[in-house]
Amino acid sequence: MLKRLQDMPLSFRVPLIASAMMVLVGVVASQQVLSSLSSVQEARLQELARLHVDGLAVALGPSVLRRDVWEVFDTLDRATAAGSGQRMVLTVVADEAGRVIAASDPLRAPVDSDVGPLADGAQTIDAIRLSGTEDHIRVAAPLDYQGRNVGLIISELNVADLVAERWKAGLYLLAGNAVATLVLAFGGYLAMRRMLKPVARLAGHMGRMEGTLEPIPASDVPKGDTELARLFQTYNAMSDAVHAKAEAERRLAERERFVSLGRLSSSLAHEINNPLGGLLNAADTIHTYADRPEVVRQSAELMQRGLGHLRDVTRAILDQNRLDRAGQPLRPEDFEDLRLLFEPEVHSRNQALDWQVGAAASALECQAAAPVRQVTLNLLLNAGAAAGMNGKVGLTVANDGNGLSISVTNTGAAMSDGDLARLMDSGPLPPGGGVGLRLVHDIVAGLGGTIGHERAEGQTRIRVDLPAQGGPHA
Known part of the structure; x- marks a missing residue:
């Protein structure tokens, strides 16, 4: 691969290397943007889940102690109807023994069933993470009332919109980086061709000499005190010295x-x-x-x-x-x-x-x-x-x-x-x-x-x- 890259003309090699570096920078920058977006989304979910659990703990504490199924269900139903239902698709309340007292969807979590299968794989509120592939995540939090743990609250959150937002941001970043890389690579190619034009002229002049050194006309020498101008002047001085x-x-x-x-x-x-x-x-x-x-x-x-x-x-x-x-x-x-x-x-x-x-x-x-x-x-x-x-x-x-x-x-x-x-x-x-x-x-x-x-x-x-x-x- 390196040998093939070395054999390429300089006008292609430099823009290609610059494009590769731009792609690398774009990938790193995109990862930083997506990581920042994930942090913001996870912070929003943590705040929402904490407010939801804290509110339920205050409202459900006495009912859980009495094991009042209907009162717990009514509280969950009112909490869902209050506006969090679009995000909280399922909320389950269990006692200290891990038995379900009530759930917002009784079909998925029947009363007195074991809450263990729902608790498996559930995240804590402070450690919520979006994987980017799952549309729903479960969060488990202890139910504390008057300084005492009286049960467990498990909530299932719909994060499909957040995952879609991340994918959309990733696609925008990918498309933007690709367009910017192509534009800048093409611009770099044109710039290198223009910059190397005097060098190509010098190489062509040397190739036509067939072993003899002839000075380059002053009209072909680049203007200004640039490195290329000094190169042409050095070549002319060397030609005069050889003659x-x-x-x-x-x-x-x-x-x-x-x-x-x-x-x-x-x-x-x-x-x-x-x-x-x-x-x-x-x-x-x-x-x-x-x-x-x-x-x-x-x-x-x-x-x-x-x-x-x-x-x-x-x-x-x-x-x-x-x-x-x-x-x-x-x-x-x-x-x-x-x-x-x-x-x-x-x-x-x-x-x-x-x-x-x-x-x-x-x-x-x-x-x-x-x-x-x-x-x-x-x-x-x-x-x-x-x-x-x-x-x-x-x-x-x-x-x-x-x-x-x-x-x-x-x-x-x-x-x-x-x-x-x-x-x-x-x-x-x-x-x-x-x-x-x-x-x-x-x-x-x-x-x-x-x-x-x-x-x-x-x-x-x-x-x-x-x-x-x-x-x-x-």
């Missing part, structure tokens, strides 16, 4: 891409400068010994190798920074490009490079090339900087179930707490340091992957596990 964060992340990614390129520029300049020197020497040799075919051939082969190296370096730089690579699948050639870009860093520090790319092409093509290249290059650059002179840097790329595992190791010092916070956490960036490690964290999180850190035997290992992104054109 600002996305724009900042985009600019951060672009900046980090060019920062990575800048870190490689000096080493790449050396890689380009050496082939250029050789090419100039080869061109000068050809110019000087143009009449010697074997020298020209050797110089031409040297120029061809140098130009090929320049072509590879240039292509690797372009592939790393080309915007049109977005959405392209990862290939083994992408890691060869990264090696070509990173090797000048290794050579400048006289480091040892352990390069192991063992993942199958089918596993690579289920990943997007641009983010994976960016993650790998950033980790390699940080590992190279941490390893220092004569250190060791390693890269291992392998299949991991249906996904891809990338491990980068170095023999440098352990990572600082600030660097670990940038790489592993999503909180605010600690002061100092760059943004490359946080960019790695954000890209991996966006791809649904995980990052692990391990420091053992003087070596730091960063492992990135990426799930398959859906197919060759992920």
Whole structure:
């Protein structure tokens, strides 16, 4: 029942709960009204019965002592004719032994019969109670005369009108409560629908966005400084913050891409400068010994190798920074490009490079090339900087179930707490340091992957596990 109530719309649930509470209040109030009515009716009956019995006691005392049947009957008949007969339908007078002396209806209580059957179930005057189902009640009272108990008076009262009055009052209360509950429930439903209309508008706006947050137009924001207005304003502020964060992340990614390129520029300049020197020497040799075919051939082969190296370096730089690579699948050639870009860093520090790319092409093509290249290059650059002179840097790329595992190791010092916070956490960036490690964290999180850190035997290992992104054109 509770589960079904929770599944109902709020515009139905609140009026229904309010109606149930109103019904409960109506039932309690009706019981109080009926209880008060019963108390008034019973007090009236007690007063009537006491006056009747007291009057009979004064008039019947001597006759009961003499056991004068006709005098007792005459007194009862006159008392009935005086006006109490409509309520007192039967009055029986018995002596101390419980034998009937006279009754207003001799057929129901013959003279000298036992009064016990009539006395059974009779109430005392001070304890008269209306059950609500019986039209007649019997009341028993002692007959006292001059301070002495000389007999018993039993009266039967017709309370059909009082019972009918109680039923009528109950029906009026029931009908009034039902009408009031229905009217107020319908009014509550309309009020809740009106109050929740802005919430429905907000939910519909969010449902149409398909994963993107768009501000709600000012014309749709509720007027006034209400809770709903503040909710809409908070949503718009959150939407603006999300857009600002996305724009900042985009600019951060672009900046980090060019920062990575800048870190490689000096080493790449050396890689380009050496082939250029050789090419100039080869061109000068050809110019000087143009009449010697074997020298020209050797110089031409040297120029061809140098130009090929320049072509590879240039292509690797372009592939790393080309915007049109977005959405392209990862290939083994992408890691060869990264090696070509990173090797000048290794050579400048006289480091040892352990390069192991063992993942199958089918596993690579289920990943997007641009983010994976960016993650790998950033980790390699940080590992190279941490390893220092004569250190060791390693890269291992392998299949991991249906996904891809990338491990980068170095023999440098352990990572600082600030660097670990940038790489592993999503909180605010600690002061100092760059943004490359946080960019790695954000890209991996966006791809649904995980990052692990391990420091053992003087070596730091960063492992990135990426799930398959859906197919060759992920």
